[in-house]
Amino acid sequence: MRTEGGGALRWALVGPTLLLLVAFNVFPLAYNVFLSFTNAELVGEGARSVGGANYARVFDDPLFAAALRRTALFVVVAVGVELVIGFGLALALKRDFRGKAFVLTTLLVPMMLSPAVMGLYWSLILNGNYGLLNQVLAGLGLGEPQWLTDRDLKFWSIVLVDVWMWTPFMMLIALAGLSSIPPSIYEAAAIDRAGAWTTFRRITLPLCAPLLGLAVLLRATDALKQFDLVMAITGPNDGGTQTLSALLYQIVFRDGKVGLGSAYAILVLVVVMALATVFTRYVDRLRGAEAVR
Amino acid sequence: MRLVRVLVLVVGFLCAGLPLAWMALSSVKERADTIAQHPKVLPFATTTPAPESLVFAPTTGSWSELAVVHAGAQASFWEHLGNSVLIGVLSTLCSVVLGTACAYGFSRFRVPGEKDWLFFVLSTRFMPPLAVVVPVLLMYRQLDLAGTHLGLVLLYTVFNLSLSVWLMKGFLDEIPRAFEEAAMVDGYTRAQAFVRVVLPEARTGMAVTAVFCLISAWNEYGFAMTLNSSGAVTVPAYFAGLAGNIEGMPWPQVAAGAIVFVAPIVVFTVLVRKHLLRGMTFGTIKQ
Structure with missing residues (x-):
């Protein structure tokens, strides 16, 4: 493969994009670091340096620890459930049947929609008194849980809506994994009289694993930012559902404490960047493996 | 079974x-x-x-009340939809143009530090809006960009560059170099070969990329509500703003508005269904 140098042209092509990205990512990051050492507020001037006081406060703050734990729980449970259901749906969709294209497209629609708008609409469906879900549950004699107001249930309602939105994503990638397995392997397994479970555990699962890994990482970095659904379903300042992003919003935009919020933001960014690095490494390895094939 | x-x-x-x-x-x-x-x-x-x-x-x-200005909002649904369309379409155009140029550069030339740059581009996608929005907001206030269409267009353009560069790189890599080389032997300059030979071949890729950029700008909420809370408010931020309404949520209008708002997305999903996998994974999975 011959690649020419290209001289000024190559920089004219890639330059504007890279400059914009640096301007909108590196500059705010540096500014964020600066702000995190001050007592800046959203309104008013005259921020003074406060040294590392903001960071000390963050580590002492039980709200931060709780939001961190809650976000971690959210990522693990939501992504885990989406993976299992999505994989199950993909297995059910493996064979062709009439109307498959229609069913598949309908199943995929939720992930393309706006979380803020759909979250708001789900709060009508989940309403304890007049929501559709409880009307159905009551009809089946299953009781009427207070999805939006019960302290212990609110968090799981948000997980539920997230699962509704993002299971299709897992299904889509699992389908790609399944269709990449050559049928000859299954034929060989059948000749060796491997049972259904053995075939699944020894062939289907390991051969889908690389793509599923990518899906899990992509979803996890996304779930880590969870904000839209929390805002739509309970608001940012709810003790039962406050994720890291919701806490950040509360501190900066409701309490107006920009300095403190910036210190929080830096700590969140450290976590996100760690995960993003894992993701890009994974993509790099996956692509390397493809090139060899 | x-x-x-x-x-x-x-x-x-x-x-x-x-x-x-x-x-x-x-x-x-x-x-x-x-x-x-x-x-x-x-x-x-x-x-x-x-x-x-x-x-x-x-x-x-x-449906007729979509034109009504509800308590707690500044304008009717249609006006907010207009903001969403304007911001979505303009930022998509900018992202696709810049992203295609950048992807072509990475696809055909040897750029120093190419891999690091590409992964830097990808990693910008992972920034949580709430963690970077404060410096952007302070900067926008200085430049009078807060609460304007231009401010969000600029931000969404940058936000979607990661998607656009990675998707277009995948599509451009699939176009044989021989096409341009043949054109250049025939006396085209590199720029002419790009415009007359490569771009027509990359049409599908650009359309798919545009759809995914448009959808992510269309659905974005975190930046929209924090930067544009008072002017050029997009639909997701408008709906969320109605929640605090003293008259109670106007559910039928929210439902009607939500249908108008998600209908184009459903249509686009059907149109690009063959490329969904690629679009949702930044082109890292191609099938």
Whole structure:
């Protein structure tokens, strides 16, 4: 493969994009670091340096620890459930049947929609008194849980809506994994009289694993930012559902404490960047493996 | 096994489709029927039905009321939709143009530090809006960009560059270099070869990239509500703003608006269904 140098042209092509990205990512990051050492507020001037006081406060703050734990729980449970259901749906969709294209497209629609708008609409469906879900549950004699107001249930309602939105994503990638397995392997397994479970555990699962890994990482970095659904379903300042992003919003935009919020933001960014690095490494390895094939 | 498969598919189909069908139904109800104790399922009533009846009288009132300015909002739904369209379309155009140029540079030339740059581009996608929005907001206030269309267009353009560069790089890598080389042997300059030979070949890729950029700008909420809370408010931020409304949520209008808002996305999903996998994974999976 011959690649020419290209001289000024190559920089004219890639330059504007890279400059914009640096301007909108590196500059705010540096500014964020600066702000995190001050007592800046959203309104008013005259921020003074406060040294590392903001960071000390963050580590002492039980709200931060709780939001961190809650976000971690959210990522693990939501992504885990989406993976299992999505994989199950993909297995059910493996064979062709009439109307498959229609069913598949309908199943995929939720992930393309706006979380803020759909979250708001789900709060009508989940309403304890007049929501559709409880009307159905009551009809089946299953009781009427207070999805939006019960302290212990609110968090799981948000997980539920997230699962509704993002299971299709897992299904889509699992389908790609399944269709990449050559049928000859299954034929060989059948000749060796491997049972259904053995075939699944020894062939289907390991051969889908690389793509599923990518899906899990992509979803996890996304779930880590969870904000839209929390805002739509309970608001940012709810003790039962406050994720890291919701806490950040509360501190900066409701309490107006920009300095403190910036210190929080830096700590969140450290976590996100760690995960993003894992993701890009994974993509790099996956692509390397493809090139060899 | 067959039974399990059918059951899984039926339940999955209903879970995905029912909330959307319910939304369509809610949009032709009176507000009282959307928050009735008994579910109102059948839009066939001609007289006033009993409270526990499943039947309700359909109305198109909510659709005409999309033009009404509700308490707690500054403008009608249509005006906010106009903001969403303007911001979405302009930022998509910018992202696709810049992203295609950048991807072409990375695809055909040797750029120093190419791999590091590409992964830097990808990693910008992972920034949580709430963690970077404060410096952007302070910067925008200095430049008078907060609450303007231009501010969000600029931000969404940058936000979507990661998607656009990675998707277009995948599509451009698939176009044989021999095409341009042949054109250049025929006396085209590199720029002419790019415009007359490569771009026509990359049409599908650019359309798919545009759809994914548009959808992510269309659905974005975190930046929209924090930067544009007072001017050029997009639809997701507008709907969220109605939640604090003292008159209570105007559910039928929200349902009608949500249908108008998500309908184009559903159409686009159908149009790009063959490329969904690629679009949703930044082109890292190609099939």
